[in-house]
Amino acid sequence: MSKKSKPAAASVPTTPREFNWLDDPKNIRLVRNVFYAVLVLLVLPDFFMHKHTLFYSVEAWPGFYAVFGFISCVGIILVSKLLGYALKRSENYYD
């Protein structure tokens, strides 16, 4: 009985403050553009500096680690997607 009345009484003064900054599509676009700018800025120095290699000369190519990271992740996503067809089951599979 007391459980019912409590939230109603308490919720009025303690409504949590809300941050809605990302609700605006304009702000999402801003975040995305900043992200792209950062990507470009990260690869740019590779063209002007001498890079060391660990095993093969390909590692010194400009943007090697960027390409490596991107391809790795795409590979991981595709492999897990494929494995998902074999491994995924409904939540009450074991019940």
Place this chain on the structure above:
Amino acid sequence: MIDWLHPSFLFLLGAVLVALLPARIRMAAAVLVPLAAFFVIVNLPLGNGLQYQLFGFDLTLLRVDKLSKAFGYVFTINAFAAGIFALHLKTRVEPVAALTYIGASIGAVFAGDLISLYLFWEVMAIASTFLILARGTERSYQSAFRYVMIHLLGGLMLLAGILLQIKATGSVAFDPFAIRDLPTYLILIGFLVNAAAPPLSAWLSDAYPEATVTGGVVLTAYTTKTAVYTLIRGFAGWEILMVVGCVMALYGIIYAILENDMRRILAYSIINQVGFMVTGVGIGTAMALNGAVAHAFCHIIYKALLWMSAGAVLQLTGKSKCTDLGGLYKTMPLTLIFGCIGALAISSFPGFSGYTSKPMIIEAGVHGGFYWVWLVLELASAGVFLHAGIKFPYFVFFAKDSGMRPGEAPPHMLVAMAFLSFICIFLGVYPQPLYAILPFEVNFHPYTFEHTLNQLQLLMFSALAFFMFLPMLKRTETISIDSDWFYRKGGQLFFTAADKLFNSINAQAEKLVAVELTAQVSRFFKQPGFLIQRQGVRLLAAVSGNRQQAEQMEAWLDARNRSGAYPIGIWVLLAVSILGIMSLLYLLIR
């Protein structure tokens, strides 16, 4: 200071105190005990202490060197933070189980011989089970049962290995194992079960997400990292561990990407991170071992931080699945920020603690000339950012508006998260204090311009891949089959098979014996004389072929049976003939 005071003793004493103290000051003890233990460890003199005799062996409870101290530090720091995070607890079970569990794991780290190690090892398994049971749901009960069964299995492997090792060498010493034979491999398997190496890894992702909010924070640190410690101590340089570690690193990523439950995502990422450490142990050089210890140190802190932020979300919303969550940044900005610090640290983003530890392992692999180790670990580094660095915060705090407005986490939880966040950033920008406690001298500089740039490229383009392939990463309300399938479905299958086989035999036997045979027997004993005589008459008729006479005789027998008219003469004749047969038999046999 006091060189006989074992830090575990403080925890066990704390567990007793917590059980006795009233609820209001109970959790204060759970915060103060780790603090006291931390200062005890700081002041422990190097060398062996607390030696005793058991079963005729000289055992050592306190082996203090840089390696055991490093783990002692981080175990107590993490226990302190977890204590603050759990200040709201009113129950007894959780703090008592947690303190016993942490105390046992510190005991295992400082144990100087195999027998003491084994004793602490088993206490850990039992105590930690209660952190899962304390959730009180049907799911957690079943999960805790599977958890403890696997750990008892691993413990038995370890015990068998230890006993064979003692028999073979006559020594209980826990030093680097030189000979690779059955005893040492059994010990290795026992350690690897606790390190959650596949295929015996599913206990972790099965049980930890079913633990309580605070129990999950405690569990993440101790079992797997104690195993990493024992691997460093006993199996440094065993090449097989490089393979095991690389498999773990990839396995954790793939399952974390398929997973929907946020705490299960983080559980799989433990396996991934421990994979890095195990690889470091396999490489086995001074730099690799330093890297493994440093990474264990940082990992404990940022993983506890991640579990705290996920725990706060679970505590406030009651939900744990990505499909139910989303948009929480609106009312939980601080939890989001702390969670992101943990996420950046686990991804070894420059400026955060993972970046000053993990590259040490990778560089050690490069120095060793292991191309494939470098390749797998770099690939896994990109994958970590994918599954833990972005996926966890994105689906919990952004993605979509779930409509929930839970408000910010309670102050004590925020304080605990702020404390761990501070360590993550501090060790990220100033790792020297961490490097100073590592077992070997450190000659590693993470912040060269080129290395930092490479790492940032790797991570940011991983993020690009995440957002470009977002539709393929959308969460579904599913679970994924892991190696626990074999004992969960296998168990069901065994039960069904046993049920079908043995119960059908049982049913058949019941039908034959209990129903049909007894009915026959009771029918026979209603009219035994008549039935025997009738059978005799029928037999004679079959021999002679005279059916008519037989039917006459039967009718006559039936009539006599109904009227109950058995002349005495017949009985006398029967009795005499039986006596005759018996005397004949007696004479023959004699």
